[in-house]
Amino acid sequence: MKAGAGSRAFAPGAAPGQPRFPWGRIGYWAASLLFIFVSVFPLLYALSSSLKQGSGLFSPALWPEAPTFANYSGVFADQPFAQNLLNSLLVAGSVVSLSLGLSLMAAWAFGRVEFRGRGLLLILILSASMLPQVAVLSGMFELVRAFGMYDTLGALIIADLLLTLPFTVWVLVTFMRQLPKELEEAAAMDGVGVLTLVFRVFMPLLWPAMVATGLLAFIAAWNEFLFALTFTLSTEARTVPVAIALISTPSGFELPWGKIMAASVIVTLPLVALVVVFQRRIVSGLSAGAVKG
Amino acid sequence: MSRIELRGISKRFGDTPVLNDIDLSIAPGEFCVFVGPSGCGKSTLLRLLAGLEDPSAGEIEIDGVRVNQLPPAQRNVAMVFQSYALYPHMSVFQNMAFGLQHRKLPAGEIERRIADAVRILQLDGLLQRRPKELSGGQRQRVAIARAIVRQPKVFLFDEPLSNLDAALRVQTRLEIASLHRALGSASMVYVTHDQVEAMTLADRIVLLQPLAGRSDGLSVAQAGAPLALYHHPANRFVAAFIGSPAMNFVDATVASLGDGRVLVDAHGMRCAAQLSPQGLAVGEPVTLGIRPEHVRLGEGAQRARVSHVERLGEVSHIYLELPGVGTPLLAKSARDDIAIDERLAFDLPAQALHLFRADGVAQARGTARQSGSGC
Secondary structure, three states, rough: OHHHOOOOHHHOOOOOOOOOHHHHHHHHHHHHHHHHHHHHHHHHHHHHHHHOOOHHOOOOOOOOOOOHHHHHHHHHHOEEEEEEEEHHHHHHHHHHHHHHHHHHHHHHHHHOOOOOOHHHHHHHHHOOOOOHHHHHHHHHHHHHHHOOOOOOOOHHHHHHHHHHHHHHHHHHHHHHHHHHHHHHHHHHHHHHOOOHHHHHHHHHHHHHHHHHHHHHHHHHHHHHHHHHHHHHOOOHHHHHHHHHHHHOOOOOHHHHHHHHHHHHHHHHHHHHHHHHHHHHHOOOOOOOOOOOO | OOOOEEEEEEEEOEEEEEEEEEEEEOOOOOOEEOOOOOOOOOOHHHHHHOOOOOOOOEEEEOEEEOOOOOHHHHHOOOOOOOOOOOOOOOOHHHHHHHHHOOOOOOOOHHHHHHHHHHHHOOOOOOOOOOOOHHOHHHHHHHHHHHHOOOOOEEEEEEEEOOOOHHHHHHHHHHHHHHHHHHHHHOEEEEOOOOOHHHHHHOHHHHHEEOOOOOOOOEEEEEEEHHHHHHHOOEEEEHHEEEEEEOOOEEEEEEEEOOOOOOEEEEEOOOEEEEEEEEEOOOOEEEEEOOHHOEEEEEEEEEEEEEEEEEEOOOOEEEEEEEEOOOOOEEEOOOOOOOOOEEEEEEEOEEHHHHHEEOOOOOOOOOOOOOOOOOO
């Protein structure tokens, strides 16, 4: 939404002193509005539905007749939704820190150390992310059972790494290769070990890349559904996407759309907050002044 | 006190030989400059000393200890990189302290060393800045300070001035020279492609030549004091590299041999060079060399037309057209009244002439010490 307003100065066909009819400008605004409408409408509809209750749900009006927050309180009252939120937070947080830590070390190895089979290994890692989740589901289930992790959050953390690690490794390898080699050599002259090099010299420089990939990994883990549905059983071990899908009414004969929408809105908020907080860190590059210039 | 010994050092990247058969000894406290054109492997040689590359063959000794297998940090060397390689996310203080903290030095000792380095390199007030908030010259000084605080036995400089502008380069050159005097006992090894830096800083110059893919060539063209390389180049490569503008070369044949004199015929011009005749035969093709600053104008028996003049103020470059020779003979002269197309008398003094045989090796200077007209 902001993008449209902020770009006004760059709107084409706005040259002063030209009495031509501003077709270009009109087209620009029409396209912008269409784009905004398409991207925002589903969100607005969810927000609107979450504020409706009973028969109001069946009215297509975007503005609810009698706005109510009953759905929001209901979500927390009828099931351990707070517990589910905490679970999601634990899983997504662990997945982000684990995948960033692991992929940072992997990125150093892939980006800086020359060894036989490096390219092949990178392709293998990438191809792991090409398999559809369903394909690995049964095998992963056997693994989880064998480790005795069924119905625990640990199972989800391990499974979600399969989704996040390939792209965090690939992105960080790319960024790692851009860092000047002299920095590593300077660190070698200073006598620091590999872990210090990776975490105290390279990590601060890769911070913008880490924030961006970490955010994507967080979103992937936060929204992950299939593994979470398969590897957990009890209500207390569920993460939010599963919890939302399994929200039901006591009667079992109607779908509680209002609550589902309220829960969905609640689930979106942490992601929005994360993006707002880290946006600036992504933009402000830290690597300036690494080498000359 | 630390002596560096290189014995039979060779380095190849894959099938490409970069350095071949280098024997070199760098004395304690010596300022040794590796110089040469690009691709001669001078930076590679420095990196071998630092331990950032491993030699393909040969031994490196520092202070009598074989260091081939030692990682860079345990060799007691410190390196200043061409791009400075400061840690961009750390302050100037942290940049200097980082390596010391990893050697588990007490905090007081670290503070003291950094205070010393700050005093020597005038970094007062910059300690809390990040590298990107510093000018090029300041970054350079921080990079040197980071090397000083380690109190190494050997300082390694990899083209440290190449990213500075001309005025700052001269100033920093002086600072490095006075730093070497101040630190006294530490040896310095300095890599540059700039012969002015090499001539002004070095106690000893090691001039390296590109191997051009041959694995039997020698990397070291000549090693010695700056003026020894200038006055007594061992071969044509050294003669052409040292000195600016470069030495004039004229094809010639040996006409006759005397006692401490060699008479050559260069396109009809007969020149006597005050050189040892040893190993030469009459009729042998040689190359005659003379530096532009040694050509005397306005005297002597030879005559030539001035084809071009460059006036630089302090000197003028006079291009003389020699009959039968493609490239003009360049002379340096303090006179600024010489005009193009003028016919000028010139003389090539016998004691300033160099002779190079077909394989490029220079003929040794004779023992006879009489001076006189060469041509």
